[in-house]
Amino acid sequence: MSRLIALFLCVLATMALAEARIRRYKWDVKYEFKSPDCYKKLVIIINGRSPGPSILAQQSDVVVVEVTNGLVTENLAIHWHGIRQIGSPWSDGTEGVTQCPIFPGDTFTYRFVVDRPGTYLYHAHYGMQRAAGLYGSIQVSLPDGMAEPFAYDYDKSIILNDWYHKSTYEQAAGLSSIPFGWVGEPQSLLIQGRGKFNCSKLASPTLDPTACNATSSECLPYVLTVIPGKTYRLRISSMTALSALSFQIEGHNMTIVEADGHYVEPVVAQNLFIYSGETYSVLIKIDQEPSRNYWIMTNIVSRNATATTPPGLRVPPTGPPAGPIWNDVAPRLAQSLAIKARQGYIHTPPPKSDRAIVFLNTQNKIDGYFHWSVNNVSFTLPHTPYLIALKENLHHVFDQSPPPDRLRDFTNYDIYRVANNTNATSSNAIYRLKFNTTVDIILQNANTLTANTSETHPWHLHGHDFWVLGYGTGKFDADNDPKKYNLVNPIKKNTVAVHPYGWTALRFVADNPGVWVFHCHIEPHLYMGMGVVFEEGVERVGKLPSEIMGCGETKGFKRP
Numbered sequence: 001m002s003r004l005i006a007l008f009l010c011v012l013a014t015m016a017l018a019e020a021r022i023r024r025y026k027w028d029v030k031y032e033f034k035s036p037d038c039y040k041k042l043v044i045i046i047n048g049r050s051p052g053p054s055i056l057a058q059q060s061d062v063v064v065v066e067v068t069n070g071l072v073t074e075n076l077a078i079h080w081h082g083i084r085q086i087g088s089p090w091s092d093g094t095e096g097v098t099q100c101p102i103f104p105g106d107t108f109t110y111r112f113v114v115d116r117p118g119t120y121l122y123h124a125h126y127g128m129q130r131a132a133g134l135y136g137s138i139q140v141s142l143p144d145g146m147a148e149p150f151a152y153d154y155d156k157s158i159i160l161n162d163w164y165h166k167s168t169y170e171q172a173a174g175l176s177s178i179p180f181g182w183v184g185e186p187q188s189l190l191i192q193g194r195g196k197f198n199c200s201k202l203a204s205p206t207l208d209p210t211a212c213n214a215t216s217s218e219c220l221p222y223v224l225t226v227i228p229g230k231t232y233r234l235r236i237s238s239m240t241a242l243s244a245l246s247f248q249i250e251g252h253n254m255t256i257v258e259a260d261g262h263y264v265e266p267v268v269a270q271n272l273f274i275y276s277g278e279t280y281s282v283l284i285k286i287d288q289e290p291s292r293n294y295w296i297m298t299n300i301v302s303r304n305a306t307a308t309t310p311p312g313l314r315v316p317p318t319g320p321p322a323g324p325i326w327n328d329v330a331p332r333l334a335q336s337l338a339i340k341a342r343q344g345y346i347h348t349p350p351p352k353s354d355r356a357i358v359f360l361n362t363q364n365k366i367d368g369y370f371h372w373s374v375n376n377v378s379f380t381l382p383h384t385p386y387l388i389a390l391k392e393n394l395h396h397v398f399d400q401s402p403p404p405d406r407l408r409d410f411t412n413y414d415i416y417r418v419a420n421n422t423n424a425t426s427s428n429a430i431y432r433l434k435f436n437t438t439v440d441i442i443l444q445n446a447n448t449l450t451a452n453t454s455e456t457h458p459w460h461l462h463g464h465d466f467w468v469l470g471y472g473t474g475k476f477d478a479d480n481d482p483k484k485y486n487l488v489n490p491i492k493k494n495t496v497a498v499h500p501y502g503w504t505a506l507r508f509v510a511d512n513p514g515v516w517v518f519h520c521h522i523e524p525h526l527y528m529g530m531g532v533v534f535e536e537g538v539e540r541v542g543k544l545p546s547e548i549m550g551c552g553e554t555k556g557f558k559r560p
């Protein structure tokens with residue numbers, strides 16, 4: 001404990017020189033009936049709101065969030081998405097990995113430094129809780145006197161989300177049942193927490209008239225009132241449980257300038273493709289006919305779904321633009337390839353890696369239950385969090401044999417067909433990375449258990465930003481594809497998509513002591529085992545705060 005205090009005093013002392021501030025937040029988390037798309041259901045709110053309060057800070061500030069779990073019958077953990085937690089791995093907020101859950105009635109304090117400017121997120125990281133509405137944005141501004149490499153007049157944050165009427169419990173129970181109950185496509189899409197479900201679809205004489213209220217003020221459409229001639233920076237992020245989205249503004253092009261907190265070489269686009277867990281800044285110039293309204297519109301791509309932007313009250317004179325065709329992968333891959341690091345802000349990767357891991361993503365069965373797997377292993381969490389288990393030498397609480405760096409028979413694996421033996425195994429084993437080494441990850445997509453079907457998976461890495469070295473279609477060729485890696489101006493990100501039947505190659509340096517999860521950001525996919533865990537330099541992690549303990553084998557470790 002004393003060491004923890006010393007560490008923070010030391011951080012604060014250093015910060016004082018740079019005039020860093022402490023940003024304190026006090027959050028009460030609870031369930032309340034809300035109607036974000038006019039349909040009333042239980043939503044997790046922070047201080048009365050979903051999306052929760054925005055965290056606004058300046059580079060090198062210390063953010064302190066005191067979270068009280070008022071969910072009464074449910075545990076809680078909050079992850080700070082895109083914040084690397086350098087020196088504070090116990091504040092990453094991943095239940096089962098870096099901390100025990102916050103039990104009902106308990107208060108837990110997250111403390112971390114926001115060391116880079118940019119657009120980030122926060123969200124629940126316990127079970128499938130994120131999809132119940134616990135999410136919000138983090139905006140970190142530059143130090144005083146420093147300017148962005150692009151100009152704008154106004155700055156707005158817009159979080160996109162998909163929305164289900166079934167509770168996350170019903171969804172989770174279906175996923176872990178025989179017969180399997182898939183969550184299905186969402187009922188609505190939300191723009192900054194607002195959508196519009198067509199209540200007439202539910203109309204029945206027995207329906208409670210308050211259950212779906214088309215005129216509820218909670219589901220008024222999101223409206224952005226703009227001033228002609230001005231340039232708006234829109235910080236667009238996606239918190240979807242399942243959907244890949246396209247975002248566009250009718251009649252206006254956008255210029256993509258930031259992705260996951262890194263400046264990118266400007267890309268002009270009619271629409272932005274955005275995957276769950278990603279953040280972008282786009283610039284919009286208000287240069288069209290001013291006496292009318294325009295659609296701000298989002299729609300689902302990559303899956304055959306029907307939810308789309310709701311018709312608003314002040315409906316624009318035209319119908320909403322059609323949006324891209326859902327199953328056309330080419331324009332999405334093209335946009336992924338077009339985004340490069342911005343000149344003047346390029347941080348080049350080490351030219352070589354020390355270890356290359358190929359992660360084959362497959363859909364499988366285990367004892368008749370549906371799962372997702374990585375190299376034929378479906379991930380499960382131990383009851384005692386890894387960070388504590390590793391520091392306290394509790395070797396028996398998780399599987400100590402390392403999972404494979406590539407599938408035994410990867411060379412002969414046919415990614416275009418349903419696998420011959422679709423069975424996999426489940427494990428809570430982890431990848432141990434040698435500290436300060438350079439690691440390549442190749443995410444390889446394949447056919448699901450349905451013929452001629454391959455999905456899009458946005459993979460998110462905790463504790464790091466990685467370089468995106470390349471994307472390809474088909475099967476990764478370990479002899480030739482690395483020769484085509486972009487080592488000149490690759491973008492750095494924390495979340496990246498692997499496109500259907502394709503591969504994506506990443507590189508990062510294992511230099512952040514801690515235990516970090518790397519997983520598909522699709523909530524039901526993670527729940528079904530689509531993730532892995534990396535340990536690096538855990539021996540360099542300081543004494544753990546006792547507040548993160550209290551579950552599994554660490555029940556007695558938590559001091560009052």
Ligand SMILES: *[C@@H]1O[C@H](CO)[C@@H](O)[C@H](O)[C@H]1NC(C)=O
Nearest residue numbers: 197198199200201202203311
């Ligand atoms: C809403 O649903 C009803 C019943 O299915 C349908 O008749 C109506 O056209 C829908 N309205 C809109 C705006 O889609």
Ligand SMILES: *[C@@H]1O[C@H](CO)[C@@H](O)[C@H](O)[C@H]1NC(C)=O
Nearest residue numbers: 209210213214215216217218
């Ligand atoms: C629907 O919402 C409106 C606006 O808040 C309210 O006036 C009305 O009473 C609500 N209707 C029902 C049936 O709750």
Ligand SMILES: *[C@@H]1O[C@H](CO)[C@@H](O)[C@H](O)[C@H]1NC(C)=O
Nearest residue numbers: 251252253254268269270288
């Ligand atoms: C948007 O960009 C496209 C392609 O660069 C161009 O053809 C079109 O005129 C632009 N639209 C507007 C409204 O500027």
Ligand SMILES: *[C@@H]1O[C@H](CO)[C@@H](O)[C@H](O)[C@H]1NC(C)=O
Nearest residue numbers: 185303304305306307326327
């Ligand atoms: C998409 O779904 C609709 C029904 O919602 C169906 O009619 C259509 O055939 C599907 N398209 C494809 C390409 O599967």
Ligand SMILES: *[C@@H]1O[C@H](CO)[C@@H](O)[C@H](O)[C@H]1NC(C)=O
Nearest residue numbers: 365366367368420421422423
């Ligand atoms: C797959 O698992 C099921 C259920 O456990 C079992 O019946 C079947 O034999 C397995 N298939 C193969 C090829 O091992």
Ligand SMILES: *[C@@H]1O[C@H](CO)[C@@H](O)[C@H](O)[C@H]1NC(C)=O
Nearest residue numbers: 409412413414417419420421
């Ligand atoms: C899978 O089965 C197909 C025929 O059903 C066969 O052609 C192929 O060689 C098998 N692949 C492997 C890796 O066993």
Ligand SMILES: *[C@@H]1O[C@H](CO)[C@@H](O)[C@H](O)[C@H]1NC(C)=O
Nearest residue numbers: 376407408409421423424425
């Ligand atoms: C995956 O694991 C199952 C169960 O251990 C095994 O039968 C199967 O051959 C493995 N498949 C591959 C492609 O390694």
Ligand SMILES: *[C@@H]1O[C@H](CO)[C@@H](O)[C@H](O)[C@H]1NC(C)=O
Nearest residue numbers: 350435436437509510511537
């Ligand atoms: C990590 O490796 C780099 C380059 O090899 C070296 O300069 C640096 O000192 C190392 N850092 C630590 C903490 O070992």
Ligand SMILES: *[C@@H]1O[C@H](CO)[C@@H](O)[C@H](O)[C@H]1NC(C)=O
Nearest residue numbers: 416417418449450451452453
């Ligand atoms: C899958 O695609 C192949 C090639 O296009 C086609 O021959 C086959 O019939 C398709 N299978 C299914 C189940 O749609």
Ligand SMILES: [Cu+2]
Nearest residue numbers: 457520522525
């Ligand atoms: Cu996925």
